[in-house]
Amino acid sequence: MTVPGGDGGEASSSARNRRRRPEPSPTQRALGLLTRREHSRKELARKLAGRGVETADAHAVIDKLAAAGWQDDSRFARSLVRSRAAVGYGPGWIRAELGTHGLGAEAVSAALGSVEDDWADVARDLVRRRFGDAGLLDIAQRRKAADLLLRRGFSMEHVRAATRHD
Incomplete structure (x- = not known):
């Protein structure tokens, strides 16, 4: 009996192994x-360790790639800050996330300083996206917005700037 699309079973298995x-x-x-x-x-x-690379080999490879300009922690930090700010995360949240990547306080501060937008503007934009262009109509909405901003890592100063009634 033949299998549609098959070519004999075990022969195809060995052929597949040779082409790997x-x-x-x-x-x-x-x-x-x-x-x-x-x-x-x-x-x-x-990630390299998860793919079976020995720790010493991984560190040697990373050192070589860093020297060649392929890997750069400060470039990584700036990229992460830009991407997180663009989706509405504040400096507190981003600082904590960068800390999980083993970056020093100096590199984190430099990356957070590289954001061209004012953090209050980022907070206002998040509130506008979440609550609409009509703004915060009542105290309950302002509280919800403040809770959201605080969970996202914004300071009280940013929260006040984004939720004040104009």
């Missing part, structure tokens, strides 16, 4: 990750 690509090197794996998006050193090391 060789296992990618740690450098190829890291470059594959970095071509999709920026990664911090810590995140890249974790």
Whole structure:
């Protein structure tokens, strides 16, 4: 009995094994990750370890890629800050997220300072997107907006600027 589309079963299995690509090197794996998006050193090391790369080899590859300009923690931090601010996260939330990537306080502050928008403007934009152009009509909506902004990592100063009744 033949299987539609089959060519004999086991023969195709061995043919498939012969056509497999060789296992990618740690450098190829890291470059594959970095071509999709920026990664911090810590995140890249974790992902390489998850793909079976030894810790020492992963750190050596990351050092080599950093020296060549492929991996840069400050560039990663700026990219993360821009993307999170664009979707409505505040500096407190972003600072905490950058901390999970093993970045120092100096790098985090520099990245947060690179945001061209005023954080109050980012907060106002989030409130406008969430509650509509009509604005916050009553105290209950203002409280909801304030809760949202605080959960998203905005300071009370930003909350007041975004929720005040004009």
